[in-house]
Amino acid sequence: MSLDKDQVQHIALLARLKLADDELDETVDKLSRIVDFVDQLSAAATDDVLPMAHPLNESQRLRSDRVTETDERDEIQKNAPAIEKGLYIVPKVLQ
Amino acid sequence: MQELHTQTLTQLAAGMQRGDFSSVELIEVLLGRIESLDQSLNAFITVTADAALAAAARADDARAAGDAGVLNGLPVVHKDIFCTKGVTTTCGSRMLENFVSPYDATIVERLAAAGAVVLGKTNMDEFAMGSSSETSYFGPVRNPWDRERSPGGSSGGSAAAVAARLAPAATGTDTGGSIRQPAALTGTVGMKPTYGRVSRYGMVAFASSLDQAGVITRSTEDAALLLGVMAGFDQRDSTSIDRPVPDYVASLAKSLKGLRIGIVRQHFDAGLEEKTAAAVRESLAVLEAQGAILTEVDLPNLDLSVPTYYVVAPAECSSNMSRFDGVRFGHRAKDPEDLFDLYCRSRGEGFGAEVKRRIMTGTYVLSAGYYDAYYLKAQRVRQLIAQDFNKAFAEVDIIAGPTSPTPAFRLGDKTDDPITMYLNDIYTIGANLAGLPAISTPCGFVDGLPVGLHLVGPHFGEETVLRCAHQYQQQTDWHEACPEGYQ
Numbered sequence: 001m002s003l004d005k006d007q008v009q010h011i012a013l014l015a016r017l018k019l020a021d022d023e024l025d026e027t028v029d030k031l032s033r034i035v036d037f038v039d040q041l042s043a044a045a046t047d048d049v050l051p052m053a054h055p056l057n058e059s060q061r062l063r064s065d066r067v068t069e070t071d072e073r074d075e076i077q078k079n080a081p082a083i084e085k086g087l088y089i090v091p092k093v094l095q
Numbered sequence: 096m097q098e099l100h101t102q103t104l105t106q107l108a109a110g111m112q113r114g115d116f117s118s119v120e121l122i123e124v125l126l127g128r129i130e131s132l133d134q135s136l137n138a139f140i141t142v143t144a145d146a147a148l149a150a151a152a153r154a155d156d157a158r159a160a161g162d163a164g165v166l167n168g169l170p171v172v173h174k175d176i177f178c179t180k181g182v183t184t185t186c187g188s189r190m191l192e193n194f195v196s197p198y199d200a201t202i203v204e205r206l207a208a209a210g211a212v213v214l215g216k217t218n219m220d221e222f223a224m225g226s227s228s229e230t231s232y233f234g235p236v237r238n239p240w241d242r243e244r245s246p247g248g249s250s251g252g253s254a255a256a257v258a259a260r261l262a263p264a265a266t267g268t269d270t271g272g273s274i275r276q277p278a279a280l281t282g283t284v285g286m287k288p289t290y291g292r293v294s295r296y297g298m299v300a301f302a303s304s305l306d307q308a309g310v311i312t313r314s315t316e317d318a319a320l321l322l323g324v325m326a327g328f329d330q331r332d333s334t335s336i337d338r339p340v341p342d343y344v345a346s347l348a349k350s351l352k353g354l355r356i357g358i359v360r361q362h363f364d365a366g367l368e369e370k371t372a373a374a375v376r377e378s379l380a381v382l383e384a385q386g387a388i389l390t391e392v393d394l395p396n397l398d399l400s401v402p403t404y405y406v407v408a409p410a411e412c413s414s415n416m417s418r419f420d421g422v423r424f425g426h427r428a429k430d431p432e433d434l435f436d437l438y439c440r441s442r443g444e445g446f447g448a449e450v451k452r453r454i455m456t457g458t459y460v461l462s463a464g465y466y467d468a469y470y471l472k473a474q475r476v477r478q479l480i481a482q483d484f485n486k487a488f489a490e491v492d493i494i495a496g497p498t499s500p501t502p503a504f505r506l507g508d509k510t511d512d513p514i515t516m517y518l519n520d521i522y523t524i525g526a527n528l529a530g531l532p533a534i535s536t537p538c539g540f541v542d543g544l545p546v547g548l549h550l551v552g553p554h555f556g557e558e559t560v561l562r563c564a565h566q567y568q569q570q571t572d573w574h575e576a577c578p579e580g581y582q
Contacts, residue, residue, distance in 0.1 A: 027448075
């Protein structure tokens with residue numbers, strides 16, 4: 001195994017994913033296989049090769065800085081699990 | 096008259112123009128088929144029957160008033176990854192089970208403006224992460240050619256619906272082969288355009304530098320027709336390319352005489368199933384007999400394309416999926432202890448196993464200490480792969496080969512080992528890494544299961560890719576074969 005339980009738990013924490021206890025062993029096994037598989041890239045000779053930034057070598061388009069969006073807060077918040085007076089509700093952050 | 100559900104978009108358009116039938120009659124026929132046959136396939140997540148009938152009635156009125164768009168009254172289905180205003184867009188995930196988009200994706204808007212009628216939203220691998228349509232929260236899609244087998248994925252619902260004559264055409268998305276592989280495994284035509292050719296606005300993002308929208312149809316003519324409506328610049332997609340859209344349908348007619356077709360030496364190495372290889376070789380002979388010139392070319396880094404993809408795609412996926420926080424939209428865990436617990440449990444419960452694996456792979460390859468070794472390295476190898484294609488396209492107009500190493504596999508056969516599943520996409524992933532247009536067209540059968548011929552063109556070579564597939568279809572009838580029970 002290229003990854004152990006502690007490493008996988010640390011990655012899950014970074015990714016903000018809660019894994020159920022019965023998910024952990026399988027995740028360690030499958031993630032290890034994926035990491036072993038992509039490790040074959042390390043043998044490729046890429047010394048003088050620039051990393052690809054865009055498949056067509058296009059650069060980011062610019063636009064003039066003006067307001068293009070209208071206020072659609074109410075429409076958008078229809079999908080929110082909990083709102084109050086137009087605000088998103090989350091558990092208490094400050095005690 | 097040929098039964099309506101067996102006709103292509105092009106045939107249906109002509110029939111409606113002649114006044115042989117109305118859009119409402121056509122839509123009723125297809126909704127009836129979906130109702131009676133889809134329980135055997137699970138190709139749909141949502142069927143929008145009432146809205147479809149209303150849109151069909153409007154289309155009939157528009158035609159009567161002499162105001163018919165190019166797709167007036169013609170049915171399409173959308174992969175459930177495209178945002179549709181007022182209708183759920185689930186992406187095959189519990190996370191978005193109840194998500195109703197406040198806006199339409201650009202391609203949804205453009206097809207509607209041309210008069211297309213949407214029958215429903217199709218099933219898919221969760222967040223398009225898969226090659227079998229088995230990771231959907233709404234259950235696996237079945238292949239109409241053999242219901243114990245997968246239709247491929249991730250656009251498996253779209254492909255199964257078109258193959259089973261539940262709809263003549265569907266939209267799909269392709270990040271590593273998600274349009275072309277299911278098309279191959281279901282005997283349909285699947286087209287992925289050049290990166291940036293079709294807007295990604297309103298398409299739920301998986302890996303933004305690879306994702307591209309396209310179509311699944313039963314003829315290349317139909318693919319050309321739809322692509323002409325969908326393609327073109329869109330200010331709302333920052334990677335959309337501002338370039339005129341050619342008349343794709345008009346480009347189909349030219350013969351293949353003198354067309355230089357590259358055959359990749361590495362494609363016929365170990366891994367390619369023997370009978371599939373034979374079917375593909377036979378189709379190359381058909382192209383040659385039509386005047387095309389076959390030449391061998393090399394893609395020396397082909398073997399590295401799958402590992403490269405499985406660094407780049409999960410990396411981009413982990414960034415894109417960070418938007419699901421249980422706060423603004425999507426699944427939210429009950430009774431969270433604190434904000435951290437809310438994030439972790441909402442995501443842990445809302446995402447399925449494969450999505451979690453990809454987020455974690457991406458998090459790992461982007462994390463401190465590993466970024467150079469994995470992510471940057473993969474982007475360098477990606478450059479090498481793109482250069483291989485550039486070199487090949489200096490000598491040939493198109494590259495031809497198999498779409499998938501095997502025909503449709505059994506449901507459950509490849510779910511234990513992620514790597515076996517990933518290797519399904521060995522022939523298709525290169526086009527995504529290099530941003531190239533590609534099509535899969537039916538080219539034979541192996542033990543009663545369809546096989547696809549894969550044609551890849553240079554950037555913005557859609558016309559050549561479509562023309563080659565169309566001319567092949569003029570000499571063969573593989574694309575007309577219909578699975579038993581769905582005639």
